[in-house]
Amino acid sequence: MKKAICSFIYYKLLGWKTKVSVPDYDKYIICAAPHTTNWDLFIGKLFMGAIGRETGFMMKKDWFFWPLGPIFRWMGGIPVDRSRKSSLVDQMINIAKSSKKFHLAITPEGTRKANPNWKKGFYYIAQGAGLPIILVAIDYEKKCITAEKVIHPSGDIEKDMREIKLYYKDFKGKHPELFTIGNIQ
Template sequence: MARWILRMLGWKLEFDGFPTLQGVAIVYPHTSNWDFPIGILAKWGLGIPAKFWAKDSLFKFPVFGAWLRWVGGLPIDRSSPKGVVGDMVEVFEQYKRSGRLLWLGLAPEGTRSLTPGWRSGFYQVALKANVPLVLVKFDWRRRTFSLVDFYQLTGRVDEDYAHMAAVFEGAEGFRIQQMSPVQPWTGNAFSVQSVSLKDNS
């Protein structure tokens, strides 16, 4: 059904499978509220049981919170000294030990608005958990949702971002003027180090 809806909307999915059971999927660019429903349809259409971070407050509404968990949402708050990165690394270790599939899908900008660059959460999680990235092009001009590249971070920030920038070149968001550049941004107001992950799954 999800694939049929996307086809009717003019969207095409491109995916050849995951190389490992665990990893971090970064979906770029994220510029509009419309990205969420299309992204969820793409997730269902591809049959990917991916998780994603969402604000803790969104889960306090009984019906909406239950639905958000059902579609893959993981609530975050500001209660853990380890932060969401440390908690998420532990979750990945648990899934590795049990041999279960876990892919965390994130918008690296962390917001729909224009920012000076990308937040560091995805990078820290993938590097510390030693899991690969999958780079996902969310291209509104071509109407394609493509898992185009798998990449193991080196820890050399400039080199890693140069690779990602080359892969994402040409992708266009729903609002082009709100596309954040593919570069690290350390001066963000929302630090992923200061929040905690609540995984009750």
């Protein structure tokens, strides 16, 4: 039922398409980019529902007020207090390792503004928990979400981050001027 509803909204009402060739692992991290608008969350959740997959996401705890808090939690939201100095990466690694299924989507830019210095927490979570990273690209220009590349962290973060960033270079966010992969040699 959920898949049918998400498919109807995503494909029929909104007119989006998908390109998906990655396996549906029991556990994985989704690296989702470009992230230039809050609408990415809703389009992304519809996409995941339309292809019959689930995912959680981390979000600033400030958004978890009534009535949005219960809705975000129901959608898979995990409230994050960025002012606390506890290791969110370690918490997510422990949750991933102790879970039978674990699917977490993270936007590496860490903001909806152009940021060439992508956060690496998604990489460290995947590496620490031994999970693959599925690269999911949101392209508003083509109205298509693509999931066709999987990265298995090698431990060489510079090499892997370069490959990840280069994957996203041709995708257009809703506001393309708010997205950058930075200078890649």
